[in-house]
Amino acid sequence: MSASPYPQALVDELAMGRFDQDYIDDALLDRLVEAVAAVRPEVARIADFGGGNGRFLDRLLSRMPRAHGTNYEISAHLRSLNAAPPRKELVATSFLSLDRHSQYDLVLMNWVLHHLVGKDLPATKQLIADAAAVAYDVLKPGGVLVVSENLLQSSFRAGISSAALFMVTRSRLLRPIVSRMRDGKAVAGVGIYYMSETELGSVLARFEPVTTFDRGAHDYGWKLRPIGITCVREKVLVFRKPGG
């Protein structure tokens, strides 16, 4: 492992219980497994970057009986919720510190990119770019990347809304207000960075898009309208590393 040069602002461990959820239901998981198999019929090694309670990886491994999986998870609380089925390893270090050699057939980044928050906006964008580079480098040529993200739509230029959301959620002053919003408690005072689908596409420009699943929209009502956000959609996107 090599140390990451970028310090990350972390969600408080006491708030991590909020992420003990199953975000992807069985029907969507079946479609996802089909989409992966169409691109990469043989999956031997899977890395789940920020795999949380590990249940997504466990469910995936039960559908891929020949695969081995590693959950790279920095939260002690979420690690403690992991079951220990055979063929699964739990690693307590940041995936940003991974040695970058091609070793995985499938990399998962489910609802993680928006938590890669640095001390300011440029540092945050750098962490996200770095995560994309790590995913690219650890995948074998022809390997598959699955990214699940909350993607914003905006009546302003989307970059302005992403930056404004980051500032508002990072602000210590606004913490009492943000913590009362949907999903706000864990990230108030820490920060969150939701991209537009266009920005995510440019972050992952080195990959080939395969398919996208839309899980529907979050309803924030009027609350995010002052910063131009009209809608936040939950999407699961599948990409392929060229080559192989």
Ligand SMILES: C[S@@+](CC[C@H](N)C(=O)[O-])C[C@H]1O[C@@H](n2cnc3c(N)ncnc32)[C@H](O)[C@@H]1O
């Ligand atoms: C919203 S949760 C999603 C958990 C899981 N991927 C899922 O879909 O259920 C985000 C997770 O990313 C983890 N995380 C954030 N940055 C990380 C990093 N640099 N290395 C490893 N895990 C990280 C957090 O601890 C948290 O468990």
